[in-house]
Amino acid sequence: MxxxxxxxxxxxxxxxxxxxxxxxxxxxxxxxxxxxxxxxxxxxxxxxxxxxxxxxxxxxxxxxxxxxxxxxxxxxxxxxxxxxxxxxxxxxxxxxxxxxxxxxxxxxxxxxxxxxxxxxxxxxxxxxxxxxDPEGGEPLFEPPFLQEWDNPRWVRWQLDHLGELNIHGQEIIDNMADAAHLGPTHGAPCEWFENEFRDHIYIQRQGGYHQAYDCMLTTTTWYTGPGLLLSKQQFGDVLTYELIANTPVDDGVSKVWHGCISPAAGETITDADIANAREIQAGALQAFSADFEIWKHKRPALRVMQMASDGPFLKGRKWFSQFYTEKSKIGDIQQQLNGNYHHQHLPAPDDKARQLEVGLFD
Ligand code: FES
Ligand SMILES: [Fe+2]
The missing domain is CATH 2.102.10.10 (Rieske [2Fe-2S] iron-sulphur domain)
Known part of the structure; x- marks a missing residue:
């Protein structure tokens, strides 16, 4: 810690x-x-x-x-x-x-x-x-909301309460730039990868063949501020949104929640749809648990020995620092970072992969 x-x-x-x-x-x-x-x-x-x-x-x-x-x-x-x-x-x-x-x-x-x-x-x-806000005052941006939450065809999540972890939010957010862990940790080496910073939003686009699902996995994942991750994911005929939320309890201690919403097969939600959505959530939790286990036992990465095989960790850390700085300095950090970042050895997502996020950030 x-x-x-x-x-x-x-x-x-x-x-x-x-x-x-x-x-x-x-x-x-x-x-x-x-x-x-x-x-x-x-x-x-x-x-x-x-x-x-x-x-x-x-x-x-x-x-x-x-x-x-x-x-x-x-x-x-x-x-x-x-x-x-x-x-x-x-x-x-x-x-x-x-x-x-x-x-x-x-x-x-x-x-x-x-x-x-x-x-x-x-x-x-x-x-x-x-x-x-350590400086107090009114919110500087809105919390995220998925339109699908209000769609009667989508099964809502019941959150997994994962409790308190002796881990700083920094190590959790590092995952966004972490192209190289997707193969060894998740069995889904990415075939394309991109990060984007948009002010208080941090996006990751990636995809590749997923060993456990035995098909291609395409994801668009984004943080809205430092504590709320949503991820739109498609594999085979499955579409789901995953939530991973981390809130500091004390300095270096985070409380974590997890959930998935998934669509019903027909016009109304049946028991089978609920069971299916819970199964998707459990599968996503299993994947996330692999990160968790590593975070739980690793020593803090106070410095990253960044290689060309890594995504832009240091840019991600700079993005994260905007939430710890004085309000007057946020604009400078955002201006420095805003834009798309590509991995030196992986292509950017093609138009088909980008289809997944149509309407997400409008
Ligand atoms: S009213 Fe007396 S302690 Fe609260
Ligand atoms: Fe991960």
Missing amino acids: ATSKEYRLGPATFPRGWFIVAEASELDRGPMAVRYFGQDFALYRGASGKVIMLDAYCTHMGTHLTASSSAMIVQNNQQIEGDSIRCPYHGWRFNAAGAVDDIPNLPGPCPKVAGLTSYPVREVMGCIMMWF
Whole structure:
């Protein structure tokens, strides 16, 4: 395990961007205590359905707002009022913006300084995503969304919760430039390869014969910011989108989720379609697990001995550093990098391979 400082990513310890903090269905069980970016947060769904994320600790005496299961206000299901939440200790009420708007038995206005930070949160594709920015402020870009998520012919994912790994996000994102690992690690040596940087988006296009699937595999994979990977993949008659999400828990520790959505054979989803989609997700997870096992046991690559047989790792690392730098410097990094990068010994994807991404980035 190594830290952001050791990778020399920039002044921040944690990157800015959209990150998964829970699967939406987890909130059906009530408010959650979550920890990311070396901080504790209170996460809950208000009565309106809106999901709210606040700093965890009550300003009165430091109680964690969502870590009590035995306080009577929690047991009686009275903690949530509208989109506000009451502290389980003395009942101070925090609204969705984080302000204290009621202190039991205290007439008059509540102190403004008692407020907590409320973080931007979105519910996207069955995931709760938060915008984290070490400098604070509003989101600089939107989280990704697949149109197919709303198509009644597509089977939605149920996420694999892969837990916490002692690995820095840098090592996970290195995979995007890593043309040379696709043969040894995945049994699918790539026959074409390309990376592209578009501001906060990092794209990989590749394809080749896949040993386990016994057919050609074509993929277009992209990060939207530092924590959310989506990959459109086609092999044989299978089409699927894979999600791999990593969120820093502490410096050098990442929490990881995985899922796939796949289309039904007919106009409506049958049990057989669901079973098929789960099987595709399990197959993709198996492939991903090969990366995982390597990451788990490797020493950190604080420096890469880059060869002509490698993809543009160092450019990928520069792209990643934009999320650790001051906002004022992001534009410079993006301007330096934006464009397509080709591997010295592999051709770029042809028009047929590029068909896979028609409409993806519009
Ligand atoms: S500690 Fe939260 S209301 Fe007292
Ligand atoms: Fe990989």
